[in-house]
Amino acid sequence: MNGMLRIEGLTKRHGSRLVLSDVSFRAQPGRVTAFLGPNGAGKSSTLRILLGLDHPSGGHALIDGQPYRRLREPLRTIGSLLDGPGAHRSRTARNHLTWLARASGLPKRRVDEVLERVGLADAGRTRVGRFSLGMGQRLGLAAALLGEPSALVLDEPVNGLDPGGIRWIRALLREHAGAGGTVLLSSHLMSEVAEIADDLVIIAGGRIASAGRFDKVTAGYATLEDAFFALTAAGRAEEAR
Numbered sequence: 001m002n003g004m005l006r007i008e009g010l011t012k013r014h015g016s017r018l019v020l021s022d023v024s025f026r027a028q029p030g031r032v033t034a035f036l037g038p039n040g041a042g043k044s045s046t047l048r049i050l051l052g053l054d055h056p057s058g059g060h061a062l063i064d065g066q067p068y069r070r071l072r073e074p075l076r077t078i079g080s081l082l083d084g085p086g087a088h089r090s091r092t093a094r095n096h097l098t099w100l101a102r103a104s105g106l107p108k109r110r111v112d113e114v115l116e117r118v119g120l121a122d123a124g125r126t127r128v129g130r131f132s133l134g135m136g137q138r139l140g141l142a143a144a145l146l147g148e149p150s151a152l153v154l155d156e157p158v159n160g161l162d163p164g165g166i167r168w169i170r171a172l173l174r175e176h177a178g179a180g181g182t183v184l185l186s187s188h189l190m191s192e193v194a195e196i197a198d199d200l201v202i203i204a205g206g207r208i209a210s211a212g213r214f215d216k217v218t219a220g221y222a223t224l225e226d227a228f229f230a231l232t233a234a235g236r237a238e239e240a241r
C-alpha cells in the first residue's frame, strides 16, 4: 500500500483572482494529515485539483507520482468524499454502490462489505433522498472505500455526524493510516483535527501558512487553536475586531 500525495507549486486562478498561490505539501502513507484553513482559504480548490475535478493554472497534484487522470485504477488508488453522498435521491444506497462498482470493475461483494463497514447494512434499500445528513456522509464514505484504496481524501468528513458518528469516523481513519494508508482530510474544526491529525497543513488566503508534524507546527503555542489564529490571516482579522 502506498498512496503518497504530493502537491507541488499549485496555482489556481479564477479570472484575475488568485485562489491558490504556490501551494506545496505532502500527505504521507501511514499518517493522518489535516488540511486546515478558514472559509475560502482554498482547501476544496486544492482537493478538487488533486481528484482531477479541476485543472490547475500551474504546478502539480500527484498521487503515487501521477496526476489523477493518469491513474490506471483510480478507485483502487484514491477514495474521496467531497460533497455528501454523490448519489441521486431516487436511488437506493445499494443501487448507487453497485453502479459504481460495476463502472470501475470492482467485485460486487465489495458493496455489502462497505455498507457493513460504514454502518448502513440495514439501510441498503433505503432511497438516498430519505437519508439524514449523517447517513449521506456514511454513504459517501462507503463509495470512497469501495476500491480498497491506499489514499483517502475527505473534505469536511464530520459534517452532519453526531458525536457517535464522529468517534466512529475517527477510528476508521486511524485504522486506515495504521494499516499503512494515507489520510488527507480538510476541516475547519480545530477540536476535531487536534484529536486525529499526525501532520498539519494550514492554508490561508490560498497560501500555505505552515505544514509539518503536528507538534512542530503547534510548537510555541498553548493549543492548536492558538497556533491556527496566529498563523492565519483570519486570526489576524478576528483579533483586530
Ligand SMILES: Nc1ncnc2c1ncn2[C@@H]1O[C@H](COP(=O)(O)OP(=O)(O)OP(=O)(O)O)[C@@H](O)[C@H]1O
Binding pocket: 014, 017, 019, 037, 038, 039, 040, 041, 042, 043, 044, 045, 046, 188
Ligand atoms: N469557480 C470559481 N470561480 C471563482 N472563484 C472561485 C471558484 N471556486 C472557488 N472560488 C474561490 O476560491 C476561494 C477558495 O475557495 P475554496 O472553496 O477552495 O475554499 P475552502 O478553503 O474550501 O473554503 P470552505 O471551508 O468555505 O469550503 C474562495 O474565495 C472562492 O470564492
